[in-house]
Amino acid sequence: MSAHRDLDRLIQSFLAEGPMELPDPSYDEVRDRMEQKRQRAFIGPWRTSDMNRYLKIGLAAAAVVVIAVVAFNLLPGSSAPGGETSASPSVSPSVAEPSTEPSTAAGLPVGSSFMLADGQPSGNEIGSLAMTVTIPAPGWDGEPDDGILVKNDADPPDGSGMIVWAGVDHLYVYGDPCDWSSTRPETPSTTVDEVVAALAAQASRDASAPVDITLDGYVGKAITLHVPDDIAYSAGEFTDCDQGKFGSWSMGTTDLSPHRYHQGPGQIDEVWILDVDGLLVVIDWTYYERTPADDVGELRAIVESATFGQ
Amino acid sequence: MHAELVGQAQRGDREAFDELARMAGDQCMAIAFRILRDFDRADDAVQTALLTAWTEIRALRNPDRFEPWLHRILTHACYAEARRRRRWTEGIRLISVEPASGPDPYLTVDDRDQLERAFRRLTVEQRAVLVFHHFLGLPLPEVADRIGIPLGTVKSRMYHAKRALQASLEADARASSSQERMA
Numbered sequence: 471m472s473a474h475r476d477l478d479r480l481i482q483s484f485l486a487e488g489p490m491e492l493p494d495p496s497y498d499e500v501r502d503r504m505e506q507k508r509q510r511a512f513i514g515p516w517r518t519s520d521m522n523r524y525l526k527i528g529l530a531a532a533a534v535v536v537i538a539v540v541a542f543n544l545l546p547g548s549s550a551p552g553g554e555t556s557a558s559p560s561v562s563p564s565v566a567e568p569s570t571e572p573s574t575a576a577g578l579p580v581g582s583s584f585m586l587a588d589g590q591p592s593g594n595e596i597g598s599l600a601m602t603v604t605i606p607a608p609g610w611d612g613e614p615d616d617g618i619l620v621k622n623d624a625d626p627p628d629g630s631g632m633i634v635w636a637g638v639d640h641l642y643v644y645g646d647p648c649d650w651s652s653t654r655p656e657t658p659s660t661t662v663d664e665v666v667a668a669l670a671a672q673a674s675r676d677a678s679a680p681v682d683i684t685l686d687g688y689v690g691k692a693i694t695l696h697v698p699d700d701i702a703y704s705a706g707e708f709t710d711c712d713q714g715k716f717g718s719w720s721m722g723t724t725d726l727s728p729h730r731y732h733q734g735p736g737q738i739d740e741v742w743i744l745d746v747d748g749l750l751v752v753i754d755w756t757y758y759e760r761t762p763a764d765d766v767g768e769l770r771a772i773v774e775s776a777t778f779g780q
Numbered sequence: 781m782h783a784e785l786v787g788q789a790q791r792g793d794r795e796a797f798d799e800l801a802r803m804a805g806d807q808c809m810a811i812a813f814r815i816l817r818d819f820d821r822a823d824d825a826v827q828t829a830l831l832t833a834w835t836e837i838r839a840l841r842n843p844d845r846f847e848p849w850l851h852r853i854l855t856h857a858c859y860a861e862a863r864r865r866r867r868w869t870e871g872i873r874l875i876s877v878e879p880a881s882g883p884d885p886y887l888t889v890d891d892r893d894q895l896e897r898a899f900r901r902l903t904v905e906q907r908a909v910l911v912f913h914h915f916l917g918l919p920l921p922e923v924a925d926r927i928g929i930p931l932g933t934v935k936s937r938m939y940h941a942k943r944a945l946q947a948s949l950e951a952d953a954r955a956s957s958s959q960e961r962m963a
Contacts, residue, residue: 477942477949478914480886480887480895481895481942481945482914482915483886483887484891484895485814485910485914485915486915487887487892488810488813488814489809489810489813490806490809491806491809491810492805492806492809492823492826493823496809496823497798497801497805500801500827500831500834501798501801503827507831507835508835509790509792509835509836509838639856639863654930656932656933748863
C-alpha cells in the first residue's frame with residue numbers, strides 16, 4: 471500500500487465494510503432481559519420522590535434489605551488487594567427481595583443491610599458491583615435507585631448522608647467548583663491518585679492531605695473537602711456560582727454539568743475513592759458543622775461497614 | 781427518533797422501547813463492530829447499551845436527543861467490552877475477522893489486511909473517534925458531543941490515531957518491500 475494514498479479515504483473505505491445489522495435474536499435477548507430490569511428514577515442528589523418514598527416504606531418493612539450493588543460483570547471475579555484475581559468475590563452479600571407490603575415505620579431497620587443500587591450499570595457506571603452496608607441506628611433513609619443514604623435529608627444545617635458511584639472509569643474534576651462550567655479539564659482523572667490530586671487542587675475547598683485507606687480489602691485514598699462558610703447562598707442556590715451550583719465533578723456527560731454538587735455553605739465532604747479491579751468506586755459522605763456528632767459517627771460506621779461483591 | 785416513543789419508554793412502556801431499540805439497533809451494531817472489530821463482542825456491547833438505555837432513559841431530558849445519548853452509552857459499553865475481553869483473554873485470543881458487507885474497489889486485499897492490523901493497534905478510544913467521524917460522517921464537535929468528551933480531546937485522539945495508522949501502514953509497506961527484495 472502506498473503511504474502516499476489518501477489516508478482519510480482509506481479509513482473511510484475500510485470502515486464502510488462490515489456488518490450493518492443487529493441479529494434478531496439479539497433484540498429478543500434485550501427484550502427478555504428488560505423484564506428483569508427496573509428503570510432508575512432520576513431525582514436531585516439528596517431528594518426523594520413520592521414514588522421512592524413509597525418504595526422506602528416497603529423497604530423498611532423488609533427484614534433484610536441490601537445496599538449497593540454495582541456491577542462487576544466486566545470481570546469473572548473480583549480482585550483481592552494487590553491486583554491478584556480470585557475466582558470469587560471478596561463478599562457475597564445475601565440479597566433479599568424488597569417487601570412490597572407497606573409499613574407504618576419510616577426509616578431503615580437498625581441492624582439491617584440495605585440495597586443502595588440494583589447492580590445495573592448506569593450511563594456513568596460501566597460495571598456492576600455489589601456494595602452492602604449495615605444500618606447502625608434509627609433515622610436513616612435510602613434511595614436504592616440512586617446510591618444514596620441520608621439522615622435529615624442530608625440538608626443544612628444538621629443533615630448527613632452519603633452517595634456512591636461504583637464502577638466508573640473516569641471523573642472530570644472541576645478546577646473551581648463555583649466556576650465549574652469553564653474549569654472542566656480537557657482530560658478526565660482515571661485513577662485514584664489522579665482524582666485525589668485533582669480534588670486537592672480545587673479552588674476554595676480547603677482540602678485535607680489525602681490519606682491511604684482500605685475498605686473491605688480494597689485500597690484507596692480519602693480526602694476531606696469543604697464548601698466555604700462565607701460563599702453566597704440563598705434559597706437553595708449558590709448565587710455567585712454557575713447555574714447556582716457548587717459542583718465537584720462531572721462524569722463525562724454531554725452537558726458537562728456536575729454529577730456531584732453540594733447542598734450548602736460549610737458542608738464537609740469526606741470523599742473516599744477506591745480502586746476495585748481497575749474501576750473507581752467513589753463514596754462521598756457528607757455532613758455539616760452542626761450535624762450531631764452521633765450522626766457523623768453513625769455515618770462513618772455505615773461507610774466502614776461497606777462490603778463489595780458481585 | 782420519535783420523541784413520542786421516548787416519552788412512552790420513559791413512562792415504562794416496554795413496547796415503545798422495543799420499537800426504539802429496533803430503530804437504533806442496526807446502526808449501533810455497525811458502530812460497535814467497527815470499534816471492537818469483533819462481531820460477538822459488538823453484539824454484547826449493543827445489548828448492554830440497549831439495556832442500560834432502558835434503565836436510564838428517565839435521565840434523558842430531551843427526547844429528541846435519544847440517538848446521541850444512546851451512542852454515548854454504546855461507546856462506553858464498547859470501552860467496557862474491550863477492557864473486559866482484554867483482561868479475560870490477554871495475550872491469548874486473536875480478534876476474529878468478520879466478513880465484510882461488500883468490497884470497496886478502492887481497497888485491495890492487502891490494504892484490508894494492513895488496515896485491519898493497523899486499526900487493532902489503536903486504542904479503543906482512538907477507534908471510537910475514527911468511527912464516529914469517518915463512518916458516521918459526523919463533524920468533530922458532534923463527535924465530542926456523542927462520546928461525551930471535550931472537543932480538544934477528540935482532536936488529540938484523531939491526530940494520534942491517524943499518525944499511528946500512517947506509521948503502521950508505512951512499517952507494513954517497508955516490511956513487504958524488504959521481503960520482496962529477499963525473495
